[in-house]
Amino acid sequence: MCRFGTTSDVEYRKVAAALERIIEKGLKSKVPLSADDRIKLIDLLRFDQIAYRHASIKAAHASTCSWLLDDVAYKAWLDTGLRSTHHGFLWIKGKPGAGKSTVMKFAYEKSKRIYQQSSSSIVLSFFFNARGERLEKSVEGMYRSLLYRLLTQIEGLQIDIGDLVLSDNMTWNVGALRGLFESAIRNLEDRRLTCFIDALDECPLKEVQELVKDFQTLGQLATELGVSFSVCFSSRHYPHVRIQKAIEIVLEERPEHVSDIKKVIDQDLKIGNDGDDVEYIRKEMVERAQGIFLWVVLVIRILNEEYSDGRVHRLRKRLEELPTDSHQLFRDMLTRDAKNIDELILCLQWVLFAKTPLSREELYFAILAGTEDEVPEWNRAVVTYKVIEKFILSSSKGLIEVMRGGRQAVQFIHESVRDFLLKDNGLATIREDLKFNFRGKSHNSKLAA
Structure with missing residues (x-):
């Protein structure tokens, strides 16, 4: 310090600030979390739906998504030598239905496998789910999930709980959770922490804005402390939320992403392999998809059904009839068709407006209660879960699925289905009287059921 002429010297202030941070870190680490408090904290952070969304995302098709690992932007994110330029942030963006969650699940699981033998590398994830319960779609749930996994994976990690009183009847707030997470970052020492945070657009906008701002501060802090803290976000194109230093990947702009769409069509489209029409259909689907995996999955299902029904002669015309916009699709x-319209409306309404996600049997009997004169007692030997799932798929015309894992609740196949029904008044396309006061009519229908 004696090399500096005065305390106002710019270089002196830099060194002094660095020393203050080191001292502050040392002071914080001197108050260890007791074993009892650690157990209680872990228990208070945990919640039932902590891994539901991750489990419900279908794994990537064979040989798809692997391009990401060789992507220049992805490699730059992993390069610790470039940390000062991006502060450890990567943001994967894409249109609704482009396949962002599948790519994120692939990247997360690949990173887990790469670092699974290293005790100094921790890989965490949180997948926001607007179709789930409160903690699945809130920043509170995200922080609780990340902290729970950190504390259960790193036995020696110290966290300063400050004035926080750990009790069974306590309620969490985002400020306290954010403070705990910052404390964890400060005490990572030589460990490497990587977080994959999927579907920011499925969390309320104000919460996301605060989250990004907080993580930006944490990224800067980690860079100054020399801590290896990396975050990969994913979302739709989000004009209202930005981060100053981050690398971006836009899925639909990557030619490798389009190649993945072609691979899925080649693997899953079962309409024969011969003839000019088949080749035309495959190429036309790649063009019309515009990078949207959801569109491809739905169109494959439609064309496969046409082929199974013997309508080979109509395949080309059917494809040309289908709109390229997901909402129009x-x-x-x-x-x-007009088959089972009452079932369809009730099915969509129940999933759209249920306060908490329904189980498959709850939805099944709710639909029967609203469409049949009498609801028979459940004979499980006849009405099996497989029968119930086929009924839900048929009643919803393929727009509702059963989640795997947990209590196997029902949900829309994609958040854009909810957008279509709510923002585009989608049920009014089925029945005109649902065009106005949609929520009120839905509520009345459910009361009647």
Whole structure:
């Protein structure tokens, strides 16, 4: 310090600030979390739906998504030598239905496998889920999930709980959780922490804005402390939320992503392999998809059904009839035929407006209660879970699925289905009287059921 002329010297202030941070870190680490408090804290952080969304995301098709590992931007994110340029942030963006969650699950699980033998590398994830319960779609749930996994994976990690009183009847707030997470970052020492945070757009906008701001501060802090803290976000194109230093990957702009779409079509489209029409259909699907995996999955299902019904001669025409816009495609699926319309409406309404996600049997009997004169007692030998799932798939015309893992609740196949029904008044395309006061009519229908 004697090399500096005065305390106002710019270089002196830099060194002094660095020393203050080192001292502050040392002071914080002198108050260890007791074993009892640690157990209680872990128990208070845990919640039932902590891994539901991750479990419900389908794994990537064979040989897809692997391009990400060789992507220049992805490699730059992993390069610790470039940390000062991006502060450890990567943001994967894409249109609704582009396949962001599948790519994130692939990247997370690949990172887990790479670092699973290293006790100094921790890989965490949180997948926001707007179709789930409160903690699945809130920043509170995200922090609780990340902290729970940190504390259960690193036995010696110290966290300063400050004035926080740990009790069974306590309620968490984001400020306290954010403070605990910052304390964990400060005490990582030589460990490497990587977080994959999926679907920011499925969390309320104000919460996301605060989250990004907080993580930006944490990224800067980690860089100054020399701590290896990396975060990969994913979201739709989000004009209202930005981060100053981050690397971006836009899925639909990557030619490798388009190649993945072609691979899925080649693997899953079962309409024969010969003839000019088949080749035309495959190429046309790649073009019309515009990088949207959800569109491809739905169109494959439609064309496969046409082929199974013997309508080979109509495949080309059917494809040309299908809109390229996902919302328009949902409309086409809902209005294609008039079979079981009451079942369809009730099915969509229950999933759309239920306070908490329904189990498959709850939805099954709710639909029957609203459409049948009498609801028979459940004979499990006849009405098996497989029968119930087929009924839900048929009643929803393919727009509702059963989640795997947990209590196997039902949900829309994608958040854009909810957007279509709520923002585009989608049920009015089925029945005109649902065009106005949609929520009120839905509520009345459910009361009647």
